[in-house]
Amino acid sequence: MFSRTYRAAVTVPPLAWVAVFLLVPYLLMFCFSFWSVSSSQTIIHSWDFHNYKELLQKPVYWQTLLRSMGIAARVMLFSLLLGYPLAYFLSFYAGKRKDLLYQMVIIPLWVSYLVRAYAWKTILGSDGVLNTLLQYVHLTNHPLDFLLYSPFAVVLTLTHIYTPFTILPIYASLEHIPRNLVEASHDLGATPAQTFWKVVFPLSIPGVVAGATFAFVLSLGDFLAPLLLGGPSGIMISNIVVSLFGAAYDWPLGAAISLGMLFLVVSLLFLSERLENKWSFS
Amino acid sequence: MSTLTAVKPNLLSIRNVAKTFGRNVVLRDVSLETAEGEFLTILGESGSGKTTLLRIIAGFENATSGEVWMGAERLDQQPPYRRRVNTVFQHYALFPHLTVEQNVGYGLRVAKRPASEIAQRVAEALEKVKMTAHATKKPSKISGGQQQRVALARALVNRPKLLLLDEPLSALDANLRRQMQVELKSLQREVGIAFVFVTHDQEEAMVMSDRIVLLRSGELEQVATPREIYSHPATAYVAQFIGHTNLLKGEVRDGIARCGALSWKVSLPDGPALFSLRPEQLRLANSGVPGAVRVQGRVVQQAFHGATELVRVQCADGLVLVVRMASGAAVRDQLDLEFSAIDAIPVRESLERN
DSSP states (O other), X not given: XXXXXXXXXXXXXXXXXXXXXXXXXXXXXXXXXXXXXXXTSOEEOOOOSHHHHHHHHOHHHHHHHHHHHXXXXXXXXXXXXXXXXXXXXXXXXXGGGHHHHHHHHHGGGGSOHHHHXXXXXXXXXXXXXXXXXXXXXXXXXXXXXXXXXXXXXXXXXXXHHHHHXXXXXXXXXXXXXXXXXXXXXXXXXXXXXHHIIIIIHHHHHHHHHHHXXXXXXXXXXXXXXXXXXXXXXXXXXXXXXXXXXXXXXXXXXXHHHHHHHHHHHHHHHHHHHHHHHHTOOO | OOHHHHHSOEEEEEEEEEEEETTEEEXXXXXXXXXXXXXXXXXXXXXXXXXXXXXXXXXXXXXSEEEEEETTEEOTTSOGGGSSEEEEOTTOOOOTXXXXXXXXXXXXXXXXXXXXXXXXXXXXXXXXXXOGGGTTSOGGGSOHHHHXXXXXXXXXXXXXXXXXXXXXXXXXXXXXXXXHHHHHHHHHHHHXXXXXXXXXXXXXXXXXXXXXXXXXXXXXXXXXXXXHHHHSOSBHHHHHHSSOXXXXXXXXXXXXXXXXXXXXEOOOOSEEEEEEEOGGGOEEOOXXXXXXXXXXXXXXXXXXXXXXXXXXXXXXXXXXXXXXXXXXXXXXXXXXXXXXXXXXXXXXXXXXXX
């Protein structure tokens, strides 16, 4: 149908792009993860598993990974708890205001991540908006220091940033539910609550799984929020990778951690895809 | 009215129901009674308000004014899930995440019936619609006709007093549709539940119903048995909507109706009049029949309809008559026709509404 030149012209550039900017870097990382650094700070091209061994043996790495997963899990949970009711309201009850409200969910995504993270810093800091207010109304007489530079701050900020990412797929899956199914359920004697739990929620599971995956995976790899708001107790695995590639100059270990996370994330995506397929009936 | 309403107690009573969507009037002042065990069809073109009326009975729409009663119970103030009414939806609305038997058992499960009772009643319902073999399949794995049966079983298993059916056969192809018409009718006889059946297909309405409610632009045009509505249409619209007819426009003076060159005796007051004459009431002239009205004309078109054919005959004064004749009858160019005066049924003019 199309000439060979045309097909080549549309397929080669994106393939080349993916090869040069994704496959080659991953391949390099893969190689680096087996190499090591000499005492004179040069990369030694020796092939062994010592980086991966270190990863498993030194508690600081897997504990940080566990903490990161804990933070990501909390972000996921709160995003779902906030996002589902909003998506449900938007889809079923917003009526004429649907488009406006939908835009209001999207708009925060246009604001730079950094601006939003700094905004939380201003709100949570010891001279911040929240502490000033609490002291002004005499709920406390000294600034609360657990607000900023804590896992709490990281979870709060990441939840704020990634909730729209959970709302959108949930909203999409709710929009796909034929409304006559809801009518059929009422017709058969099910109350609104029974209808929600027996019809609406099961049919929205693909959206919930997609939204949860977004929130978890995006939070797990995040390094700006912990850097700006996390403090020492809020360090996440990506911060370690950043410092290994930077100040610590241990690219091989950094590459090994990165590949470990890549493996984790790809497994999660695979699992979530299977879950979504199991629960979709179109 | 039909004798049915007189003999059997009333089940559903719709009183002066009206519905407007914004400035759009969908139903105006509709009153209707259905008897227990009756097969009532609401017939109308799209936009006639028939589906809206059904949705008001089911509870998916609120009437702007008027009341719906079932026996001594006022229905229109209850939410749909408290009404002892079940619906078969136009596109079946089966729950895609549940199997056939889970779909059928849904109403019993939300009513928290014991598991053993649910299992037994679901099995019976599936048996009744011949879907036992497909009990564990998901709706997406069965055909449209089978989904139709499941939807029917899902509604009937709850033993409603009244079953509402919203154009349930419209998505099926013609063959399956005719088969389902017969099955649905015999199922209705068997279970003895009153059906309110919505359709736009006049033939379907004629075949299945005890009574037909003809709705036009949100108003009742006529409520009668299929035979009555065919043989004595109340208005020109009914006469034309149900089957074929010839509308004769004329005038009555001193007990004589005149329509162009034709004239016959009537017992109607003086004034303009409209008559419906079914094509099969016209026959080849056979002098000797008393009271026959005779008319001559030229054949302009013949349409084959299987056992019969419809012949268009151009008569004097621009009058065109459609005549139903047995297929294969020798049709000449010129025809001498006649009809009996009593077969020209006076009908009301149908007002243009919108």
